[in-house]
Amino acid sequence: MAFVNENFLKLSDNYLFADIAKRVREFKAESGVEDVISLGIGDVTQPLCEAAVKAIHDAAAEMSVASTFRGYGPEQGYDFLREAIVMGDFMSRGIKIGVDEVFVNDGAKSDTGNFQEIVGKDNIIALTDPVYPVYMDSNIMAGRRVVKLPCLVDNGFVPELPEEHVDVIYLCYPNNPTGTVLKKDDLRKWVDYAIEHGSLIFYDAAYEAFISNDDVPHSIYEIDGAERVAVEFHSFSKTAGFTGVRCGYTVVPKEVTAVTASGKRVRLNPLWNRRQSTKFNGTSYLSQRAAEAVYSPEGREQTRAAIEYYMRNASIMGDVLRELGFDVYGGEDAPYLWVKTPENVDSWSFFDRLLRKAHVVCTPGVGFGQCGDGFVRLTAFGQHEQTLEALRRVREWLER
């Protein structure tokens, strides 16, 4: 008799975006209003940059001729991309990462979900609350216990060190959903904790390209000692509009270890290499060439322009909402704004009001965890004109 993995039955239903879509649909049907604008959109809207598009055309042309056709690539990614990553994202910041410490993937979601497979079932996992649901659900699927680290106004959305011992800590900074950041000193506390407790940090740096302040680290490896305790996830999704192209990478320094029950230290780099070689067959050649192009001078300039476009949205959103009396967090080094609901109403009630009164859609913060209730997440990924129009409507509603 084949048995099911019963951990899957412990997952809470996650219908956040389905629920949002349903409420919007129902509102439109009831009211007859068609023109609803989303400020909650989690996906980019600007087209793929020219450099990446050209790289895809070139790669497709290569694939069409036997003499330049490429079949299976290395499971770890092509060296042309791994080298561009090392130079572009680490050496340029004075961080020493080896090419064989970089594993190219089909997007950070896969690896933030998969990486827990190489650590034991009995590790206690620490997650911030609110949190990107993938960290939570992938660990529940594997049957692990999760400890929550509340991120609140009171602690400036910087989690406190846990009171009970934890083995693995997921940190995502710049943060999804709060848009807040860790300064170097905040992050150093976590690296020190991990060194002291023999813990691991799984650091999601998917939004590092949005950082504008100099004292905010782009990589955890800017902190001494992190190369012994931290794995880092990167993505081209938001940096370069690759949400549909699919490419990211994971850094697993050779010095990072975990222990066996008998206390033997085991390096995670070869274990992850084995996992990827067994359960993954490399990222599409087309996507890897597109990602390489992001590091070219034109690619850098073009992706920078898109990020500035989004961050101009973020800046205006922050200004207008503050002027209207909202408490707004994030949005400075991240494409997300975390907005306190007025009068402490719960996330969904505010969602409904905003939809009905201003015909604007947001993402209820409670969808990211209990500590997210009383907040909504707004994103800077909209079209500029649409974003301005949405803000105009919010103003009109509140000043009515």
Place this chain on the structure above:
Amino acid sequence: MAFVNENFLKLSDNYLFADIAKRVREFKAESGVEDVISLGIGDVTQPLCEAAVKAIHDAAAEMSVASTFRGYGPEQGYDFLREAIVMGDFMSRGIKIGVDEVFVNDGAKSDTGNFQEIVGKDNIIALTDPVYPVYMDSNIMAGRRVVKLPCLVDNGFVPELPEEHVDVIYLCYPNNPTGTVLKKDDLRKWVDYAIEHGSLIFYDAAYEAFISNDDVPHSIYEIDGAERVAVEFHSFSKTAGFTGVRCGYTVVPKEVTAVTASGKRVRLNPLWNRRQSTKFNGTSYLSQRAAEAVYSPEGREQTRAAIEYYMRNASIMGDVLRELGFDVYGGEDAPYLWVKTPENVDSWSFFDRLLRKAHVVCTPGVGFGQCGDGFVRLTAFGQHEQTLEALRRVREWLER
């Protein structure tokens, strides 16, 4: 203290292709011979078909304009591709599969490796010997017990039903590495076994496009009842030269169930959907458009031509090797030939002789399991002229 997943430490080292490369390198250095031809190559060599290349160019052009840009796609794949799959691979054969039973992925290796995640740890897994190593290693990583089903000359490489009860059975037909097939009656025995024992069949149909004989099933769903017990994996890698493009799909019929410890039946389709939604973010839009193009009239004609090119190699290889006195299996409905070594020498000794005497590379059968010893795997994926030249050398060596 973070603990490692110790199951990884139980994996046997798998250096098959690295060992082959090393021996070839050493031979070249010692002998000064540079012109070594591989008949062991597991990757396609023909370029991507025109229809797929055109689809990639078109998709890249769409991505370059905001109004047609595509960001995140559905984790399960776009309906345009799922519908093409249902029509092209199932409806056309009279098999009823729903669009929501098809999950597009980045290649069959990922899902044959990942699918075990949704079944329990205590299932006993049956694998043929020899076998594609991914099934074995992904289950060892998860800590499961594996039972081997020997595939030998005596049973025509058709595994016998197991003597002890097994919960999950992996079958790959047309088979990698033996190139042999299951006729409908053979496959029906396994479906009946699964129905009777409440077992699941994970059916890898990655090579179905190479089938030429009418009595060989292309899909396990040609067998009545399979829709209750079988999951099926497909790939565009060998069918359409997508080894570098990365696209495949998995069929999870809604009727397939497994049980909880307390005996409750749970459908696997929603569980797999949850797994994919959590740990995967969809296949590249470029790759999905390329895969869709494979089902167009031009795409079908072009991919068929490539398959015929490879199968012409297979046919000539079989004819020449048999004429030279080898026992050759497979190669009729599959791109693989499974060749008995002369005088029962072990796989690696024959590998060395073939390399030294004929300057031809094969894949030692023992690399796929103990029952593969005394065999080598040859593939039909070489360039035609190179394949002919390799055969000429083998003939010259043996007739010397």
